[in-house]
Amino acid sequence: xxxxxxxxxxxxxxxxxxxxxxxxxxxxxxxxxxPFIWQKWHEHLECAGALxxxxxxLKGIRFGWCLGVxxxxxxxxxxxxxxxxxxxxxxxxxxxxxxxxxxxxxYTGPFxxxxxxxxxxxxxxxxxxxxxxxxxxxxxxxxxxxxxRNHQFIPSVNSAIDSSPFPCDWGTFEDCECLVTxxxxxxxxxxxxxxxxxxxxxxxxxxxxxxxxMYVVGGVVQxxxxxxASFGGASSNRMFR
Numbered sequence: 001x002x003x004x005x006x007x008x009x010x011x012x013x014x015x016x017x018x019x020x021x022x023x024x025x026x027x028x029x030x031x032x033x034x035p036f037i038w039q040k041w042h043e044h045l046e047c048a049g050a051l052x053x054x055x056x057x058l059k060g061i062r063f064g065w066c067l068g069v070x071x072x073x074x075x076x077x078x079x080x081x082x083x084x085x086x087x088x089x090x091x092x093x094x095x096x097x098x099x100x101x102x103x104x105x106x107y108t109g110p111f112x113x114x115x116x117x118x119x120x121x122x123x124x125x126x127x128x129x130x131x132x133x134x135x136x137x138x139x140x141x142x143x144x145x146x147x148x149r150n151h152q153f154i155p156s157v158n159s160a161i162d163s164s165p166f167p168c169d170w171g172t173f174e175d176c177e178c179l180v181t182x183x184x185x186x187x188x189x190x191x192x193x194x195x196x197x198x199x200x201x202x203x204x205x206x207x208x209x210x211x212x213x214m215y216v217v218g219g220v221v222q223x224x225x226x227x228x229a230s231f232g233g234a235s236s237n238r239m240f241r
Contacts, residue, residue, distance in 0.1 A: 029119055030205035033105050033227040038062040064204035068161040078113060078122045079154060080214050081147060087128035093139050094128065094215055098224065106199055107213065109224030116223050124157060125214040125223065143230040157210050201229040
């Protein structure tokens with residue numbers, strides 16, 4: 001039986017190997033990663049008498065949020081689409097981003113397809129894209145969980161998620177200005193800005209199969225497991241809210 005070694009772990013080509021299954025299900029490769037400390041959240045919510053009201057928040061921080069992908073989602077083989085041209089044309093930005101996510105423990109990898117399948121089974125990657133940030137020379141990474149679109153046989157991750165329970169509206173500065181100026185007397189508003197807000201929200205280990213990241217480095221396909229919500233996921237806004 002052929003063996004592969006990644007990060008000191010031996011990966012047997014037989015995915016039914018009991019040692020590998022125990023390793024995969026130990027969450028060594030599928031951890032819950034967040035800068036939030038659930039014990040402190042529990043302490044403060046309890047002191048505020050809001051523990052029951054916000055029990056779902058505490059549960060999400062501690063165990064990760066579910067994407068909302070139904071159990072019937074067909075994951076009978078790995079799906080690795082090509083990245084969008086915008087990502088292919090920005091290798092320095094992409095690799096710098098990946099390295100920062102690895103350093104923050106939000107990505108685990110890289111793996112080859114065979115080794116990752118050996119560790120966690122079939123998985124799904126989403127095409128990467130790059131867009132410029134408005135009014136800035138910086139870029140934003142997009143994980144296109146809506147790809148492929150309208151494919152007859154391969155549904156996208158976003159198409160499987162019912163996003164109606166967690167709506168989110170996006171508006172321009174003018175839209176926000178109208179909301180403020182037309183608000184009735186006594187209206188209360190809160191505004192805050194958190195860097196990499198989505199990346200603070202951990203994904204439940206059982207759903208991390210659906211949000212892996214692929215990039216071709218030096219002609220070699222490399223894959224990382226993503227442990228946090230991304231810009232491009234239909235349920236990412238709900239996780240942070």
